[in-house]
Amino acid sequence: MNDEIIIIDNLHKYFGSIEAVKAVNLQVKRGEVVVVVGPSGSGKSTVLRCINHLETPTSGAVYIDGVHLEDKQTDINKVRAEVGMVFQQFNLFPHLTVLENVTIAQRKVRKRSKEEANEIAMEQLRHVGIPEKASAYPRQLSGGQQQRVAIARALAMQPKIMLFDEPTSALDPEMIKEVLDVMLQLAEEGMTMVVVTHEMGFARAAARRVVFMDNGQVIEIDTPQVLFDKPKHDRTKLFLSKILAH
Amino acid sequence: MTGPEIQATPDSSWQNSWREFPWWLVAIFVFLALMGILIIRNPAYNNAFQFIVPGIQVTLYTTITAFAIALVLGLLAGLGRISRNTAVRNIAITYIEFIRGVPTLVLIFTVAFVLVPPVSNALQVDNRIVTPNTRAIIALAVIYGAFLAEIFRAGIESISKGQMEAARSLGMTYTQSMRYIILPQAIRNISPALGNDFIAMLKDSSLVSVLAVRDITQLARLHAGSTFRFRESYLVLTFLYLSMTIILSLLLRWYEQRIGKDRG
Ligand SMILES: Nc1ncnc2c1ncn2[C@@H]1O[C@H](COP(=O)(O)OP(=O)(O)O)[C@@H](O)[C@H]1O
Ligand SMILES: [Mg+2]
Numbered sequence: 313m314n315d316e317i318i319i320i321d322n323l324h325k326y327f328g329s330i331e332a333v334k335a336v337n338l339q340v341k342r343g344e345v346v347v348v349v350g351p352s353g354s355g356k357s358t359v360l361r362c363i364n365h366l367e368t369p370t371s372g373a374v375y376i377d378g379v380h381l382e383d384k385q386t387d388i389n390k391v392r393a394e395v396g397m398v399f400q401q402f403n404l405f406p407h408l409t410v411l412e413n414v415t416i417a418q419r420k421v422r423k424r425s426k427e428e429a430n431e432i433a434m435e436q437l438r439h440v441g442i443p444e445k446a447s448a449y450p451r452q453l454s455g456g457q458q459q460r461v462a463i464a465r466a467l468a469m470q471p472k473i474m475l476f477d478e479p480t481s482a483l484d485p486e487m488i489k490e491v492l493d494v495m496l497q498l499a500e501e502g503m504t505m506v507v508v509t510h511e512m513g514f515a516r517a518a519a520r521r522v523v524f525m526d527n528g529q530v531i532e533i534d535t536p537q538v539l540f541d542k543p544k545h546d547r548t549k550l551f552l553s554k555i556l557a558h
Numbered sequence: 559m560t561g562p563e564i565q566a567t568p569d570s571s572w573q574n575s576w577r578e579f580p581w582w583l584v585a586i587f588v589f590l591a592l593m594g595i596l597i598i599r600n601p602a603y604n605n606a607f608q609f610i611v612p613g614i615q616v617t618l619y620t621t622i623t624a625f626a627i628a629l630v631l632g633l634l635a636g637l638g639r640i641s642r643n644t645a646v647r648n649i650a651i652t653y654i655e656f657i658r659g660v661p662t663l664v665l666i667f668t669v670a671f672v673l674v675p676p677v678s679n680a681l682q683v684d685n686r687i688v689t690p691n692t693r694a695i696i697a698l699a700v701i702y703g704a705f706l707a708e709i710f711r712a713g714i715e716s717i718s719k720g721q722m723e724a725a726r727s728l729g730m731t732y733t734q735s736m737r738y739i740i741l742p743q744a745i746r747n748i749s750p751a752l753g754n755d756f757i758a759m760l761k762d763s764s765l766v767s768v769l770a771v772r773d774i775t776q777l778a779r780l781h782a783g784s785t786f787r788f789r790e791s792y793l794v795l796t797f798l799y800l801s802m803t804i805i806l807s808l809l810l811r812w813y814e815q816r817i818g819k820d821r822g
Contacts, residue, residue, distance in 0.1 A: 364727055393729030403724035407742050416738060417728035462724075469728060 316375075317342045317473060317504055318363060323372035325358050332358045334528040336372075340473075345505045347515040347536070350525035351551055356508045359525070360475050363506065364395045377472060393421050396466025400478040402458045404450040404465070410437070411446040414465045422469065429468075436464040440494050456487030460494055467498075474498065476507040510555055512540060524548045586804055593797040606790040609781045613774035614798065620695055620773060621763045625756055627699035632706025637736070639711045650707065657704035663765055669697035670769055694766035702759055709751045713744035746817065753810040757803050764799070774798055 318340035325333040333355045340346050348356045361367040362374055365381045365388050374381045376391050405413050414433035418424045424432070437443040440460035442453075450458055459479055466474060476495065480488040492514050499505060499518040509515070515522055515536045522539040524532045526547050532539060543549050596603045638650030657665065670693035675685045717740050725735035745752075767776035774795060782791035 366723055366727060389726075389729045389731055391729075392727055395727070397724075397727040399720060399724065401718075401720055403718075403720040405721065405724070405739055405743075407746065417725075417730055420734050420738065421729040465728070 315341055317377050318506070319373075319375040320359070320362070321373045321375070323359065323362060323374065324370045325355075325362065325367060326370045332528055333362070333369075336525075336528075336530050338523065338530065338533075340504060340506060342472075343502045343504055344520050345499045345503075345507065345518045346521050346523060347519040348506065348508045348523045348525060349510060349515070349551070349555075350523075350531075351554075354525045355528040356525055357477050360397075360477050360506060360508055363473075363475055364392050364397055366397075389421070393417075393469055394472045396469060396471040396474045398459070398462050398466055398474065398476045398479045400481050402450075402455070402462045402482070404458055404462055406450050408449075409446070410442075410448050410450065410453070410461050413450065413461060414468045417465070418468055432468050432470075433464070436468045437461070439467065439497075440464045441490070454487060455483045456490045459483065459487075459491045463491075463494055463498075473504045473506070476505065476509065478508050478510075480509065480511060512536075512555075516540070524551065526551065583804075586800065590797065590801060590804070593793065597794065597797070600790075602787055602790045603794060605785070606778075606781055606787055606794045610774050610777045610791070610794055610798065613772055613777040614802075616691065616771060617760070617763055617773040617775075620691060620698065620766060620771065621756070621760045624695045624698035624763070625702065625759055627695070628702035628706050628759070629752075631699060631703025633710050635703060635707035636710025636714065639707060640714060654704045654707050657701055662701055662762055663768065665701050666694065666697045666765055666768060669700055670694065673700075690769040691766075691771045694763075694769050694771050698759060698763060698766065701762075702755065705755060706752070709748050709755065710744070713748035713751075714740055716747055717743050749817070750810060750814045753806070753813070757806050757810070760802060760806070761799060 316339045318338070320336055320338040323333055323336040324331065336355075336359055338346075338359070348359070350356050358367055362369050362381075363376070365374070369382060376395060379386055379391055381388065381391060404410075405416070408416060411430065411433055414436060415426075415429040418429040418432060419426065422429075434443055434446065437446055440463050442457055442460055442464075445453060445457060445461070450461070453461065463474075463479075479495070480491050483491065488511070492511060495505070495507070495514065496518055505518075507514070507519070519536050521533055522536050523530055524539060524543070524545075524547075532543060532545050532548050534544075539548065540552065543552060593603075597607045598604070635650045635653055638646045639654065641647045641650070660668070670690070674688055674693050674696060678685045678688050714736075721739055721743070722735055725739040726732070730738070763773060764775040767773055767779060770776065778791045778795040782788045785791070
């Protein structure tokens with residue numbers, strides 16, 4: 313079994329004439345937590361979205377557990393079932409209850425029975441701390457609760473990898489911690505995670521490596537201690553001075 | 559001495575409810591009530607009513623059947639309209655634009671006499687056994703399918719892109735995501751518009767009288783032609799359409815308010 317569960321090989325992505333991602337290489341080991349930081353528009357989301365093929369790379373390759381995503385023979389739905397994604401805007405399904413949000417893909421993709429799907433869903437809702445909201449609708453929940461349901465929804469598929477795109481950026485400050493706590497717990501349980509976030513505390517506590525991106529490129533990759541406290545590149549220093557000023 | 563008080567507070571609830579009161583509805587109900595009295599009391603109106611009313615069955619059957627088929631056509635064409643497949647998309651756009659560019663009455667003739675014969679030939683059905691009513695239903699369905707397609711398209715596009723992305727990122731196929739995530743939300747959003755088109759189709763079903771389908775319009779024409787009671791025939795006809803459409807549009811308003819409250 314290959315130790316590198318995610319391999320990004322010389323990834324380029326153009327949107328029209330904008331080069332959003334330039335020659336990005338990144339490998340993530342099984343069970344590793346990688347945090348991606350960088351200014352807005354630096355290509356963080358685009359890289360993340362190439363990992364589950366929500367964006368098609370202009371050139372380069374992405375391998376998930378040895379499967380080449382850009383290969384015509386690859387069943388992308390099968391790969392996506394193994395890669396959970398959590399969005400900044402939660403993207404819960406508003407016409408479904410919390411429980412249905414967490415069971416729908418289990419039923420339709422994993423083909424689980426209703427009983428089995430409900431059982432796994434309740435287990436995941438307990439995991440994120442809101443089993444009592446199972447029959448509520450998303451609009452009845454706070455932002456923090458909605459994001460935890462979104463995490464439970466992804467986890468119920470029992471994925472090998474979890475991707476997070478600024479999961480706390482749309483939250484009121486008092487709700488950030490409840491979501492980060494769930495993510496920390498997940499990291500401790502050994503989940504492979506790629507997390508775009510500017511929560512330094514989370515990065516220091518959970519990440520083995522931090523990737524700094526600017527202008528579509530990976531500028532620097534290092535441990536959180538080195539990258540945050542003794543960055544080598546001027547652009548990293550500049551970026552850190554800006555976010556620490558806030 | 560309440561007069562000056564009311565003037566001093568022009569936004570008082572009493573004045574507001576006076577302004578907001580549905581006077582239009584009262585006017586329409588007065589018309590319908592007067593017609594009802596005429597139909598009961600006046601033999602000429604009563605005869606016209608007795609002659610025309612059996613056509614309601616044909617009118618409703620034609621409208622409901624054609625609308626059900628139009629929903630299917632509209633959904634397919636609406637999905638085709640946003641398909642990434644160039645051929646599928648262009649076929650859908652051709653259908654929609656073609657229909658929208660030709661008057662309804664002309665399309666009814668064209669579908670009934672030009673389109674149906676070769677299709678029934680191809681399906682090995684004797685062209686002559688396709689009744690005028692069936693032709694009328696096919697024509698209305700094909701016409702309204704194109705209008706409903708644009709409603710379905712707008713409804714699907716009104717759902718945020720994040721919904722499709724969330725569904726796809728869970729491993730659901732495009733079809734599953736459409737069926738379980740996008741369409742249920744879209745259809746709820748467009749149901750008032752669909753209701754409006756149902757009412758519009760009920761009215762447009764009067765055009766099928768040109769194919770000699772014995773709907774209420776055709777029966778009114780026959781009655782007027784044979785008795786020369788034009789006023790009675792067409793007032794009764796007006797009364798019947800207005801009764802049906804006003805009931806439907808009141809139901810629709812009530813439903814819209816209900817789903818509006820649900821969301822709020
Ligand atoms: N769907 C898109 N269409 C056009 N341009 C896009 C699209 N998505 C992202 N971009 C552009 O690509 C660049 C990188 O965006 P993104 O990956 O979202 O950055 P980040 O997540 O770091 O803020 C930006 O210049 C952005 O405007
Ligand atoms: Mg982003």
